[in-house]
Amino acid sequence: MRERSTPLAVPDPNRFDRNLAIAQSSKSVSIPRCFAELAPMDVTPILESLNDAQRQAVTAAAGPTLVIAGAGSGKTRVLVHRAAWLIDVEGVSPQSVLAVTFTNKAAAEMRGRIESLLKIPVNHLWIGTFHGLAHRLLRRHWREAGLPQNFQIIDSDDQLRLIKRLLKNLEIDETRWVPREIQYFINGEKDEGRRPKHLDDEGDPHRRQMIALYAAYEEVCDRGGLVDFAELLLRAHELWRDNPELLAHYQRRFTHLLVDEFQDTNSIQYAWLRLLAGKHGIPFVVGDDDQSIYRWRGARVEHIHRFQKDFPGTTVVKLEQNYRSTGTILNAANAVIENNSSRLGKKLWTDGADGEPIRIYAAYNERDEADFIIGRLRDWIDQGNLRADAAVLYRSNAQSRALEEGLINAGIPYRVYGGLRFFERAEIKDALAYLRLIANRDDDSSFERVVNKPTRGIGARTADMMRSYARANSCSLWRAAGAIASDELNGRAANAVHAFINLIETLARDTDSLDLPEKIDHVIHASGLIEFFKKEKGEKGETRIENLLELVSAGRSFEPDPAEEMSPLDEFLSHAALEAGEGQADEWDDCVQLMTMHSAKGLEFPLVFMSGMEDGLFPHQRSVSDPNGLEEERRLCYVGITRAMQTLYITYAEQRRLHGMDNYSQPSRFINEIPDEHIEEVRPRVQVSRPVRASGARSTSIRQGSEAGVRLGQRVHHQKFGDGVILNCEGQGAHARVEVNFETAGTKWLVLSYANLDLM
Ligand code: ATP
Ligand code: MG
Numbered sequence: 143m144r145e146r147s148t149p150l151a152v153p154d155p156n157r158f159d160r161n162l163a164i165a166q167s168s169k170s171v172s173i174p175r176c177f178a179e180l181a182p183m184d185v186t187p188i189l190e191s192l193n194d195a196q197r198q199a200v201t202a203a204a205g206p207t208l209v210i211a212g213a214g215s216g217k218t219r220v221l222v223h224r225a226a227w228l229i230d231v232e233g234v235s236p237q238s239v240l241a242v243t244f245t246n247k248a249a250a251e252m253r254g255r256i257e258s259l260l261k262i263p264v265n266h267l268w269i270g271t272f273h274g275l276a277h278r279l280l281r282r283h284w285r286e287a288g289l290p291q292n293f294q295i296i297d298s299d300d301q302l303r304l305i306k307r308l309l310k311n312l313e314i315d316e317t318r319w320v321p322r323e324i325q326y327f328i329n330g331e332k333d334e335g336r337r338p339k340h341l342d343d344e345g346d347p348h349r350r351q352m353i354a355l356y357a358a359y360e361e362v363c364d365r366g367g368l369v370d371f372a373e374l375l376l377r378a379h380e381l382w383r384d385n386p387e388l389l390a391h392y393q394r395r396f397t398h399l400l401v402d403e404f405q406d407t408n409s410i411q412y413a414w415l416r417l418l419a420g421k422h423g424i425p426f427v428v429g430d431d432d433q434s435i436y437r438w439r440g441a442r443v444e445h446i447h448r449f450q451k452d453f454p455g456t457t458v459v460k461l462e463q464n465y466r467s468t469g470t471i472l473n474a475a476n477a478v479i480e481n482n483s484s485r486l487g488k489k490l491w492t493d494g495a496d497g498e499p500i501r502i503y504a505a506y507n508e509r510d511e512a513d514f515i516i517g518r519l520r521d522w523i524d525q526g527n528l529r530a531d532a533a534v535l536y537r538s539n540a541q542s543r544a545l546e547e548g549l550i551n552a553g554i555p556y557r558v559y560g561g562l563r564f565f566e567r568a569e570i571k572d573a574l575a576y577l578r579l580i581a582n583r584d585d586d587s588s589f590e591r592v593v594n595k596p597t598r599g600i601g602a603r604t605a606d607m608m609r610s611y612a613r614a615n616s617c618s619l620w621r622a623a624g625a626i627a628s629d630e631l632n633g634r635a636a637n638a639v640h641a642f643i644n645l646i647e648t649l650a651r652d653t654d655s656l657d658l659p660e661k662i663d664h665v666i667h668a669s670g671l672i673e674f675f676k677k678e679k680g681e682k683g684e685t686r687i688e689n690l691l692e693l694v695s696a697g698r699s700f701e702p703d704p705a706e707e708m709s710p711l712d713e714f715l716s717h718a719a720l721e722a723g724e725g726q727a728d729e730w731d732d733c734v735q736l737m738t739m740h741s742a743k744g745l746e747f748p749l750v751f752m753s754g755m756e757d758g759l760f761p762h763q764r765s766v767s768d769p770n771g772l773e774e775e776r777r778l779c780y781v782g783i784t785r786a787m788q789t790l791y792i793t794y795a796e797q798r799r800l801h802g803m804d805n806y807s808q809p810s811r812f813i814n815e816i817p818d819e820h821i822e823e824v825r826p827r828v829q830v831s832r833p834v835r836a837s838g839a840r841s842t843s844i845r846q847g848s849e850a851g852v853r854l855g856q857r858v859h860h861q862k863f864g865d866g867v868i869l870n871c872e873g874q875g876a877h878a879r880v881e882v883n884f885e886t887a888g889t890k891w892l893v894l895s896y897a898n899l900d901l902m
Pocket of ligand 1: 213
């Protein structure tokens with residue numbers, strides 16, 4: 143979402159605002175306490191409801207400050223109060239404060255919380271993600287940054303497509319030079335601040351080729367005015383580095399730099415911050431080394447140590463009291479993270495109650511797991527709780543499908559947070575591609591995307607001709623299309639290309655004076671996209687059309703920032719690329735929150751499910767054999783556990799179909815790291831279950847109504863097949879089956895209710 147000013151009612155600044163709008167819009171919910179009720183006006187309200195250590199941080203003298211503390215200890219809260227303190231008590235102008243958060247949503251929440259502490263809007267305060275702030279700078283100073291005014295942001299999907307196209311153009315074999323690896327290489331180098339010219343092939347031909355591809359990729363981006371996510375940061379850094387006067391201007395302006403989730407800054411972000419701080423800027427950063435979970439994306443937890451060297455005289459504040467979770471949840475989290483060796487080491491405590499045990503459920507498969515979770519969610523909702531206070535976390539995005547299916551069947555509204563992103567859906571990207579072409583004809587990715595969508599007779603051959611023309615003449619595909627349609631193509635193909643060129647020109651002309659939503663509406667119809675998806679059978683096509691129409695609504699609710707010097711369309715397109723996933727239609731409805739463990743960072747929920755807790759899934763297969771990878775997974779597990787305030791469920795499935803394959807897994811090793819005393823196993827009614835805590839070999843018991851349990855490895859006797867040992871079991875109730883290895887008859891699957899097995 144864009145940054146907005148505070149909603150009408152004054153929110154309670156102490157309540158994490160995820161549900162703020164929900165609480166205010168939902169009739170079934172009491173309005174959060176007003177700040178005035180919390181803080182008598184005769185004391186400085188900003189220091190109210192902070193503990194001593196937090197106060198020390200908030201009021202720290204004007205020098206570099208590092209707050210290093212565990213989950214839920216109030217780091218984000220300290221940051222908010224620090225901003226308010228600076229403005230209200232120290233008399234610092236809001237203009238001089240720059241605050242960096244990890245998501246755009248967090249930025250909007252932070253602004254709201256600062257405003258409610260100060261009781262005035264703080265429009266001039268810059269709050270955003272590193273990417274968002276870099277983007278803002280580049281828009282303002284596009285000329286100095288060496289960019290065209292209408293440069294477009296491409297997301298990682300576009301980036302990958304662009305790399306594939308590049309390989310095709312260069313006639314390089316995709317199976318040898320894997321596009322994803324090239325993408326990873328390029329982004330990795332950019333994250334470290336390196337351009338191709340800085341790279342040395344070290345005599346390694348593979349590396350030489352990678353560097354050449356990076357250079358070729360850069361050329362394509364420069365020609366089309368395309369900026370990927372890593373480029374935003376790198377350019378913004380170079381912008382300041384190479385323009386000392388500009389840098390000096392911003393250094394004078396931003397005297398106070400506040401950074402949340404500091405443990406996950408990457409090298410270029412840190413370098414950017416150091417440039418801005420210069421000699422006199424005052425950085426105030428908060429973070430938790432135990433929650434560093436983006437190493438794979440270039441984050442460097444080492445910055446916590448470097449900070450103290452780079453900023454001599456840093457005041458270090460530690461917070462140890464946790465206000466979020468019950469004693470049980472906290473102890474479980476502490477016990478898990480203790481298994482990591484590379485830690486600064488700190489212990490969180492709470493003076494709250496122990497609360498409920500953590501409940502663990504061993505599901506038969508992913509559907510059973512979803513059923514279980516949905517059953518608990520129903521109970522939760524029936525007890526009058528907010529749906530939005532419940533979150534289901536999973537390790538990988540694909541896991542959401544089974545959960546989503548179950549939720550849809552159960553009629554429980556849900557939202558996939560940061561997952562199935564609205565702006566990343568194919569049909570939305572199609573519509574955006576048309577809009578981008580209207581804004582910038584030289585945008586090659588957009589051109590490629592829609593030149594033949596809906597199909598208009600521009601075949602692969604014509605497309606190839608355009609590409610080679612563009613390559614040979616170093617021009618955009620748009621120009622190439624115009625040129626070859628006039629000179630090289632025969633009647634039919636030439637007509638098709640002319641028709642496309644005319645379409646775009648007409649769209650541009652016809653929408654020129656329209657407002658943003660009308661513009662979008664006109665484009666999705668006149669481009670033929672709506673017609674095209676109407677032909678797509680069944681629900682899919684319908685959903686796509688709904689999504690396209692939703693894009694018009696997105697345009698309607700989009701509020702251009704008057705301070706930005708670009709057209710509303712350009713701004714909207716940047717917004718779409720930057721803030722994908724955060725503008726979903728149902729954002730403010732009261733619905734259950736589904737998200738990956740990664741996207742849950744910084745959030746908190748009264749009820750949390752950690753699902754799919756199986757070895758191979760979490761910890762992820764590729765990290766199991768790498769100690770550093772495993773430690774990062776464990777930190778992620780720590781993040782997951784510490785999202786829970788009151789109630790935590792952990793579930794895993796013995797069998798899971800994921801990406802079309804069946805997997806049989808052991809419970810996650812992280813479950814075993816939680817001490818027994820914090821755990822309660824949930825016993826299924828009638829079914830196969832495997833006691834989680836059993837150590838050593840898999841031991842499974844079969845329960846059928848009141849029948850005695852049958853365990854894996856148990857010896858049994860069958861009338862016909864004789865004696866054997868139970869090897870495996872699956873299914874529930876009347877369908878429960880066991881696999882028995884009979885001494886003479888071999889291995890057989892038997893339906894338990896018919897087999898009449900005698901236990902021996
Ligand atoms: P994370 O590491 O997960 O980002 P954090 O350290 O940023 O957590 P916050 O989100 O700021 O922690 O705070 C956690 C919860 O504890 C919030 O609900 C916050 O309002 C509450 N809280 C923090 N400090 C206090 C306090 N002194 N009194 C009451 N509640 C507090
Ligand atoms: Mg936080």
